[in-house]
Amino acid sequence: MGKTVTIRLNDEEKEFFEAGTVLYKGSLSTIIKRLAMEKLEDDYDMIAVARYEKNKKDGSLKLYSHEEMLKEIGLDDEDV
Numbered sequence: 899m900g901k902t903v904t905i906r907l908n909d910e911e912k913e914f915f916e917a918g919t920v921l922y923k924g925s926l927s928t929i930i931k932r933l934a935m936e937k938l939e940d941d942y943d944m945i946a947v948a949r950y951e952k953n954k955k956d957g958s959l960k961l962y963s964h965e966e967m968l969k970e971i972g973l974d975d976e977d978v
Contacts, residue, residue: 905930915929915930918933
């Protein structure tokens with residue numbers, strides 16, 4: 899069984915999240931967990947994109963072709 903986390907909500911917040919249970923068709927805890935995970939994933943993606951763009955701009959980005967990547971890991975086109 900997983901850990902239990904308590905979140906305190908005022909009446910307005912609770913009503914808002916409970917409306918989300920209809921929209922997302924799940925329990926209150928399920929949608930809060932789902933929304934939190936989606937937000938964290940989106941933020942992580944934005945950080946990764948910003949890092950990529952910075953590296954591309956300053957010339958430190960190294961791109962590999964499909965063939966180069968296969969060679970790097972010891973495979974060739976016939977192995978995949």
